Amino acid sequence: MPSQAAASDRSAAPVARAPKQGDHVFLVDGSSYIFRAYHALPPLNRKSDGLQVNAVLGFCNMLWKLMRDMKPDERPTHLAVVFDKSERTFRTELYPEYKSHRPDPPDDLRPQFAFIRDAVRAFDIPCLEQLGYEADDLIATYVRQACDAGATATIVASDKDLMQLVNDCVIMYDTMKDRRIGIPEVIEKFGVPPEKMIEVQALIGDSTDNVPGVPGIGVKTAAQLIGEYGDLETLLARAGEIKQEKRRQALIEHAEKARLSKKLVTLDANVKLDVPLADLAVHDPDYKRLVAFLKAMEFSTLTRRVAEFAGLDPAAVEADGKLMARAAPSKPKAPEQASLPLLPTVKPGAPGRTQDAEPEFAPQARAAARIAAACNAKIDRSRYEIVRSLERLNAWIARARELGALAIDIQATSIDPMQAALCGFSLALAANEACYVPLAHRKRGDGGDGSLFAGDIAPGQIEERAATAAMQPLLEDPEVLKVGCDLKFGLQMLALRGSDVTPYDDVMLMSYALDAGRTSRSRHDRRQCSYRLGKSQDHVRLRGGRESRRMRRRAGGRHAATMAGAQGATCGRAREQRL
16 A cells, blocks of 8 residues: 555546556446445434435445455456446337336435545546447446456345356456355356356346346256357257246247247347446546545545545545535425425525525434335235235246345244244235245034134145255345344244244334334334334234234235235344434
């Protein structure tokens, strides 16, 4: 590391330099990394105005580590952060439904987008985005050019869409887990080498991006088929040879969807770049400007660290006044468009405020807005499913792995986990995206509902051992967060069936931690903690009343239990949109 005097005297003027043999090009997928930084760090509010800045801090810490804290042989010689410019790209022209169903970002994350771009510029790192292309396409083009020049490239991301770029000179780096993803890691995860990733993705689709794929084909099946037939076109041409009837029919009927999906997931590595690769050469920033930015964001520890490195007195550098005054850098969507609209909380007579001022993003405003949004939320009953087969259960499991988080709730015949029979369980991934898996619901006995004589097991259910065996790898996957409310009962039930659930969050405990001074236990129960954490009204209603308590004591009511899966969405969304 250079001396402090050298650091402070060094010119910040950028010097273009084409990469050469031995150079190391770093491309940060800013569009996806923002969300990872936001979810990885606990809420952090700027003291001066309550603005949440946890994603900005995570991003700044990552950039500083890349520039200064890495080993000398791992530091980048060229570095840029790449963002998505707009939602309309050549993919939406091919398929208008592409990414059309993505939810709005959380309210407390939206105002951080502009600050993160300001942070990249304060570090004097190229901030790249181009109309008509996704960040992944720009990254694909830059890493191709880096490899052509004899350099190595690292993509700072963990998104599976970028794994097709991994080769002998390109790796991915997940900074959140300090994990490098090379060819062996891709094969381990998807069963095929990186160059076959687009073939597999064409078959499995991507529910996150609304890529259709072929219904009923998961990762393992897709990897097996591509391993056997070599590529998508060969597979589709020989689909009639496949012995499994459902699989054969699905490939024949949805062949065009598979071809379309392949086009959607294939990255364009030949984009005409607005900023040449040579302009990404790493150079020292203007440290005074950087310290001014960090002071405005009130990142005291990082401010001190940067100032010490640069030989500056942080007290002698004034915070950037424009950043301090800009509490809301961009207008939020109108309430009828946003999932959780914000309410303006402009104080009369406040300095610099007018009647037309931007709404504040303070925690109190967000809490009030979420309560209002919860009261008006609608239930889409068509998106709740009763899962009756292992094939459908595996599809939900695959979807949960893609998202990296799910909520789970157990339905049993008793509140004593040592004696209770497991009736079923609900899974939820988002609002209006939940399912119920019945396992041991019974027909009515001879004496009718409530009889001492239990009826036979109702048809159309998965056998308990098969369902728990399918769920066990997901429940024990350290990369998938499991969320619930009052999870102790569920964890005991699952432990008795061989699943050691990890990692997990309990929103009842989160509620207590946020408001431990309230002595009433009921304030932290399902209904109250869900409502306080800004959830939709259907989630609160369906899991907070007498109906849910009755369901714990009887094995009937599969349709009601299906809607009870919405409780999982309450819990799953709690971590995303905390106070």
